[in-house]
Amino acid sequence: MQTDAYLGLKYNDHSFSRVTDVLAVEEMLSISINKVPFTITMRTPGAESELVRGLLYSEQIYTDPVTHPVTEVCSFNELGYVTSVNVVIPHEKLQKAFAGKRSLVSVSSCGICGKTELDITPGPQLVSEKELLQPEAVADMFTEMSKHQNAFNISGGCHAAAAFTISGQLLSVQEDIGRHNAVDKVIGSLLLQRRLHLAKCLVVSGRISYEIVSKTYFAGIRYLAAVSAPSTMAVDYCKQTGITLLAFCRNRYFTIYANPAGIDIG
Numbered sequence: 001m002q003t004d005a006y007l008g009l010k011y012n013d014h015s016f017s018r019v020t021d022v023l024a025v026e027e028m029l030s031i032s033i034n035k036v037p038f039t040i041t042m043r044t045p046g047a048e049s050e051l052v053r054g055l056l057y058s059e060q061i062y063t064d065p066v067t068h069p070v071t072e073v074c075s076f077n078e079l080g081y082v083t084s085v086n087v088v089i090p091h092e093k094l095q096k097a098f099a100g101k102r103s104l105v106s107v108s109s110c111g112i113c114g115k116t117e118l119d120i121t122p123g124p125q126l127v128s129e130k131e132l133l134q135p136e137a138v139a140d141m142f143t144e145m146s147k148h149q150n151a152f153n154i155s156g157g158c159h160a161a162a163a164f165t166i167s168g169q170l171l172s173v174q175e176d177i178g179r180h181n182a183v184d185k186v187i188g189s190l191l192l193q194r195r196l197h198l199a200k201c202l203v204v205s206g207r208i209s210y211e212i213v214s215k216t217y218f219a220g221i222r223y224l225a226a227v228s229a230p231s232t233m234a235v236d237y238c239k240q241t242g243i244t245l246l247a248f249c250r251n252r253y254f255t256i257y258a259n260p261a262g263i264d265i266g
Helices: 048-058 096-100 135-146 150-155 179-192 210-218 232-241
Strands: 003-012 015-024 027-033 036-043 070-076 082-088 159-164 170-176 201-204 223-226 244-250 253-258
Touching: 003 150, 015 150, 027 048, 036 048, 048 070, 048 082, 048 179, 048 210, 135 159, 135 170, 135 201, 135 223, 135 244, 150 170, 159 179, 170 179, 179 201, 179 210, 210 223, 210 232, 232 244, 232 253
Parallel strands: 027 082, 201 223, 223 244
Antiparallel strands: 003 015, 027 036, 070 082, 159 170, 159 201, 244 253
16 A cells, blocks of 8 residues: 555644545665665565665676565564565675665655765766657656546555657656655666666656655666756766656656767757
8 A cells, every 4th residue: 555544633724634645655675685774764565576676786796687686574573564674696696886875764855865885986877878869758657647647646645657669659757755765666677577678768757866866877767857957966967878868858848968969969
């Protein structure tokens, strides 16, 4: 369950009234690797396998796109939500990034909280697509994503991320109270379906900061678009890695901040 009803006291024009509002659920998930604590992330319950698979891949902990590690559910809370999992990964397949493992809580609003190290050195640029992204397709992708934002429509408190082909075919859409969690769930779902190689465009419902760009890059996705603003580091990192970055994507307009050559501008 992604939402739950809560009572509130609403003030409006000099008077109070009792209301029942639907809120997005936020619960902790403790993730261990080979029974070694890795991180505690605050997220919207559901799609735990996708979240964990995408998180470990996008953070370069386990980078095999074909063989999926075993994820063991270790505990539930009194509401039935999964609260801890253990991922079984052969030691020889763990990447060196695990040496800089998280040791603190990663809150739902921050994808890099709890990290003990942060490497922002860009790798090689992503290969340019032979087919350019059509500007008219951008609004269509956001419209398609919005059709699946059930938790947001009910509560107003969930972010969404969706992956598309270069022609605008929807591959995966996920919601979560955390922007980065929604992206990890999309990446994880594509990996589990063995469809990540088809994903060329990632659209997100919030702002774009460094961690969203980093996850997009390591997933090999060439285009990143958002409803809201990018940060300066997000723009710089996109320029360095070859990601075409679009922001303020609303009502059939957008602004290109990095690598405009990826868009068919006529």
